[in-house]
Amino acid sequence: MYDVVIIGSGPAGLSAAVYARRAKLKTLVIEKAGYSGGQIVNTSDVDNYLGLQGIDGFEMAMKFRSHAEHFEAEFLDAEVLNIKDNQDDGFIIILKGENEIITKSIIVATGAGYSKLGIVGEAEYTGKGVSYCATCDGAFYREKIAAVVGGGDVALEDALYLANMASKVYLIHRRDELRGAKSLQDKVFATENIEFIPNTIVEKINGADGIVSSITIKNIKSAEVKNVDINGIFVAIGMKPESSFVKGLVDMDSSGYIVAGEDGATSRNGIFVAGDVRTKKLRQVITAVSDGANAVASVEKYLRDLK
Ligand code: NAP
Secondary structure (H helix, E strand, C coil): CEEEEEECCCHHHHHHHHHHHHCCCCEEEEECCCCCCHHHHHCCCECCCCCCCCECHHHHHHHHHHHHHHCCCEEEECCEEEEEECCCCCEEEEECCCCEEEEEEEEECCCEEECCCCCECCCCCECCCEECCHHHHHHHHCCCEEEEECCCHHHHHHHHHHHCCCCEEEEECCCCCCCCCHHHHHHHHCCCCEEEECCEEEEEEEEECCEEEEEEEEECCCCCEEEEECCEEEECCCEEECCHHHECCECECCCCCECCCCCCECCCCCEEECCCCECCCCCCHHHHHHHHHHHHHHHHHHHHHHC
């Protein structure tokens, strides 16, 4: 039986692993992606993590993972399907493939995944011109035409990143005002090959020969609908928490974020939460890492009280 099983190996999960191992807890980290780092692996420059200014997100993920390995955290590549009470004490974690793991406590650190537009052509052309990660797929659009959907920091960063390679980038946003940081907005508006298309939604993604060839867009003020030829579309409309496997087990808000304060304690004794999957105001690497540490402090107290 493990003292703690950490589900997810992004910054929150890896930070929890370091703290748990330093507290001499028998610790397992379960990761379904097959790699660690979570969302940061898709970030080219992390500019706001104290002491590591400008670090590449992938390199940061590798550093975090090797830190957890240094303290001999155990890792398992697997997908968690469900969590049940163990008869005597603790929990049974049910994995895809019917394997089970028994643990005294759990830290959910599964982060969040990409929100989808939910329009015709999106699922069909994912990986064939529809992408959710500009830093992963941007290089395919060298001297081509790309569209970015969204108005937040990620959409602006994606548009700027793509503008370095693509011949033209359309930035399509449903309102006339961008949500992203003013400093990014200034850069976007100063970049010649980025065209901002406000008050507009993408209605349909069209393809030819199995790959994206155009999008159908609608101006929601004028109701004008038109087709725009593109080679790729990057959807950057935010994230959704990865919490469906604990639905009904712990309290969540209406968006599916697990309700917990800074100590990571959920509505269920023995289950803790850290990082972007928790209800909180600021979802950043630095807050995720701090959540991991706090959750382990709560786990230690929980395990002490069990004795
Ligand atoms: P976000 O800030 O929530 O922005 C999502 C954008 O997508 C919004 O502009 C929203 O429009 C739009 N949107 C949402 N649903 C849509 C739909 N169905 N159709 C069309 N548009 C839709 O998300 P994010 O850009 O992914 O950023 C997530 C968090 O990470 C933010 O807190 C952000 O500040 C942070 N972040 C920080 C940095 C940094 O500090 N360097 C970098 C990246 C991200 P509305 O504006 O109309 O709601």
